[in-house]
Each structure stands twice: as C-alpha cells, then as structure tokens.
Amino acid sequence: MDQAETDALWAVAESVAEAARRETLKYFRSRELRTETKSADFDPVTVADRAAEDAMRRVLAERRPQDAVLGEERINTSGTSGLTWVLDPIDGTRGYISGTPTWGVLIALSDETGPRLGLIDQPYIGERFMGGLGRASVSGPLGETRLGVRATTVLAEATLFTTFPEVGTEEEGAAFRRVASNTKLTRYGCDCYAYALLAAGQIDLVIEAGLAPYDIHAPIAVVEAAGGIVTDWTGAPAHGGGQVVAAATSELHAAAMALLAP
Numbered sequence: 050m051d052q053a054e055t056d057a058l059w060a061v062a063e064s065v066a067e068a069a070r071r072e073t074l075k076y077f078r079s080r081e082l083r084t085e086t087k088s089a090d091f092d093p094v095t096v097a098d099r100a101a102e103d104a105m106r107r108v109l110a111e112r113r114p115q116d117a118v119l120g121e122e123r124i125n126t127s128g129t130s131g132l133t134w135v136l137d138p139i140d141g142t143r144g145y146i147s148g149t150p151t152w153g154v155l156i157a158l159s160d161e162t163g164p165r166l167g168l169i170d171q172p173y174i175g176e177r178f179m180g181g182l183g184r185a186s187v188s189g190p191l192g193e194t195r196l197g198v199r200a201t202t203v204l205a206e207a208t209l210f211t212t213f214p215e216v217g218t219e220e221e222g223a224a225f226r227r228v229a230s231n232t233k234l235t236r237y238g239c240d241c242y243a244y245a246l247l248a249a250g251q252i253d254l255v256i257e258a259g260l261a262p263y264d265i266h267a268p269i270a271v272v273e274a275a276g277g278i279v280t281d282w283t284g285a286p287a288h289g290g291g292q293v294v295a296a297a298t299s300e301l302h303a304a305a306m307a308l309l310a311p
Contacts, residue, residue, distance in 0.1 A: 055182045061112045062156050062168050062179075068104035069138055069154040070172040073097050077173055078148045093142045098122050101138035101154065109134055116158075121263045133159050135266040141212075141240030150174050153241040157266035163288040167270025169245045178245045180274025187249055196248045196275035202300035204231040204308075207253035210243035211235075217258030220311070221292065224282070225256055227308040244268035247295055248275035254305060255295040258282075262290045269295075278302045282309045 076082050076097035084093045102122045109118055117128035120136040134156065139145050141152030154170040158181075166181030176189035178196065185196040201207050209232045216225040229235040232254070239246070241264070243255045248271045266288055269279045272295050282292040284306060294309065296302035 050182070058158060058166060058182065059179070059184065061108070062158065062166060064112065065105045065108045065134070065136075065156050066154055066168055066170045066177065068108050069101040070170065072101040072104045073139060073145070073154065073172050075100075077145065082146065084146050093146055094122065095139075095142060095146060097145065098139045098142060102136060105136050105138060105156070119263060121261070131160055132165075135159055135164070135263050137241075137263040137267070140264060141242070144238065144240060151239045151242040153245070155241055155263065155267035157270055159266055159288065163286055164266045164270040167267035169241055169267055169271055171242065171245070176245070178248055178271050180248065180271035185248075185274035187245070196271070197250050198247060198272070198275050198277040198297035199250045199253055200298060201253040202298050204228070204301065204304045205233060207232045207301060208234045208236070209254040209256065210239055210246070210252055211237060211255065211257050212240050212243070213237070216256070217292070221258040224309045224311070228254075228256060228305050231308065241268055244272055244295060247277060247297060248272045250275075253297045253301055256293070256305065256309070258292045260290045260293055262288060265290055265293055282306070
C-alpha cells in the first residue's frame, strides 16, 4: 500500500470519526436522553449509539462502498475489497449515560489478519488517538503528540486498568485479581479510554474479558502502533474478542500472562 492509499484511508477514518462526533455530542449530558437495554442484565443502548453508527455508515457507503462493515448496532454488510471497517459508535455507553467523558468512538480498518489502522475518539474532550499504517499520534486540547508506551517491566511498578471489577466469569475475575494484587495501582471503569491511556504512556496494563470484536479492533491498532502488545490470555491474537491483555512491554505482558494462567 503506497502513501497515497494510506493517506486516503486515514482521511476516510477521520471523516467517519467526525460524523460520529456530531451525533454523540448532540445527546451527551442531555436530560432528555432515554436509555433502553439490550439484555436482562442491563446492556444499555441509546438513540445516540444508533444515530452515530448510521452517520458513520453513510460516510463509508459514499467513500468506501467496496469495503465490508461490522458494527455494534446495525446489521453487518459485506464487501469485495477484503477490508472491513469495524465500528463501535459509543464504547462505554454506561459512562456516556452517566455523563463521564471516558467513553469513546472506535473505528478500525481490518483484514483477515486483524486491524490495519485504528482510531479511538473522545468527542467531548476532543482527543483523537490514531495508530497504524505509519501513524501513532494523539491530537487534542494540548496539541498533537506522538504516542508511545511506558517502559515499565515490573508488575509492582505497574498501573492496571479494567472496565468492570467482576472481569467476566468468577474464574476470570480470580485470575485478574492475581495480577491486580501484584501491581502498584488498579483502576476501573474507563472502557476504551484505558487503551488510549496505555498508548499515551500514562498507564501500563489493561486486562479484560467478554469483549466483542468491535470493542478491541481499534484499541489493538492504537496500542501496537505505540509500541505495546495486545493478545488474548493465551498469547494468541485478540481481534476475535473475548479475553484481552494489553501491556506496555513484553516483560510486563509475560508477568501478567503467568498470573492469568489457570
């Protein structure tokens, strides 16, 4: 893929992000925002989720009709190019409906081997983390800087994030706690923003379970472009979802994996 093709793909990705920004900001912190649940255990969805994905898909239908689209809220569409746009219009809907600015818009372009580029966008703060196809950068209120993970190699010096304290099943939660008990600091609740912080060199580890592909494609691309490592809990590729461990260094990744093993 030459530079012109790469630039064109990034231009599309950013146009998709802009479309999602407009829709998500229309409803964020609105007292009129209504929430539905997609399952009995409260899996929330809002008009903002659906409107944002619709807007994202309209951009792709116009700019990249040859590509497939996999999204959280709408039916997947097939393509002819071998490339798939993987979309999560609001990753962290629980945070979105609570008014916290730690949700994000996830956009990835993937082939059969996994993500080629990824974008984590936080519309309210105005931060955009981009990784893959030659890019590893974040832009926002403080300007634009290069992404880069920290050099932490020892669990006792690491900051660990996950979204839910339960971390999946009882067995998965126990495995997570084995790692957490050996780290300096454990924090909860940031959804995709935790991966952005890892790529920006602010934290060291993210460990999660029960993810869907649209939850992790973009974070994989961003973290790997920043020099980090993302796998499942066995060390295999993580773009299929499920269990995920993202680490700043290979040493930290190995230490976490050793404690996650049954």
